[in-house]
Amino acid sequence: MSGLGITLLATSLSSYAYRVSFPKVDSPPTIQPFADMSGWLPLPVLSQQTPLTLLALLLVPALAWLLYRKPLGLALRMVGENPEAVEGQGLSVMGLRTGAVVAGSALMGVAGAFLTLAAFNAFYFNMVNGRGWVCVALVVFASWRPGRALAGALLFGFFDALQLRLQQAGSGVFGLQLPYQVYLMLPYAMAIVAPATRRR
Numbered sequence: 001m002s003g004l005g006i007t008l009l010a011t012s013l014s015s016y017a018y019r020v021s022f023p024k025v026d027s028p029p030t031i032q033p034f035a036d037m038s039g040w041l042p043l044p045v046l047s048q049q050t051p052l053t054l055l056a057l058l059l060v061p062a063l064a065w066l067l068y069r070k071p072l073g074l075a076l077r078m079v080g081e082n083p084e085a086v087e088g089q090g091l092s093v094m095g096l097r098t099g100a101v102v103a104g105s106a107l108m109g110v111a112g113a114f115l116t117l118a119a120f121n122a123f124y125f126n127m128v129n130g131r132g133w134v135c136v137a138l139v140v141f142a143s144w145r146p147g148r149a150l151a152g153a154l155l156f157g158f159f160d161a162l163q164l165r166l167q168q169a170g171s172g173v174f175g176l177q178l179p180y181q182v183y184l185m186l187p188y189a190m191a192i193v194a195p196a197t198r199r200r
Contacts, residue, residue: 002101006108007132014112015125028122050118052110057150059107064146076100077144108132130188137191159187 022029034050041047046054067073075096078086083093112132116123134156142148163186 004136006101006105007136010105010108010112011128011132014123018123018125028124030122031117033121034118050114052114052118055110060146060150067146108135111135134188134191141191156187156191159190163187 018028034052036048036050037054038047041054046057067077075086075089075091079093079096079100086093086096112128115127120127135153138149138152138156141152163184166186
């Protein structure tokens with residue numbers, strides 16, 4: 001619930017801050033985006049990505065190690081499942097929960113900044129295009145495990161890229177005349193179906 005609230009708050013604040021900062025600008029100013037890693041990371045796939053993508057990939061094993069190998073990770077998991085046990089250890093449930101929300105919000109901010117700093121080179125209204133809500137669905141799909149969350153994110157990215165290719169192929173792909181909105185909804189349909197069909 002805190003994630004949903006922060007998403008709504010951040011969406012409104014970003015729009016407000018943009019209108020205050022650029023009150024008379026018709027088109028958004030562009031910026032110099034992050035360069036890819038082709039110059040210093042000779043890997044076929046990752047070399048075409050930006051350092052923010054590498055950071056996201058490195059955070060997955062780091063967070064898994066923290067959550068399942070360190071006492072802090074155990075305490076973080078327990079404040080959601082059994083807060084009374086955490087209080088019995090003399091730890092602050094509210095402090096741990098607040099810290100987790102702040103850390104998660106910071107990662108959400110980095111993810112949103114990726115669109116501006118690496119993907120679109122500018123800020124647009126509704127540029128996130130529902131991806132924040134997809135992340136909420138991915139957390140449920142992953143059963144709160146970083147590795148499965150990465151797999152779900154890659155799956156969503158695959159369908160997001162697929163719908164672009166299908167639109168470029170034309171409405172007659174697969175011999176069917178379909179409106180482009182059908183292809184556009186593919187990744188979001190996956191985000192709905194995947195949590196509903198997951199197994200614990």
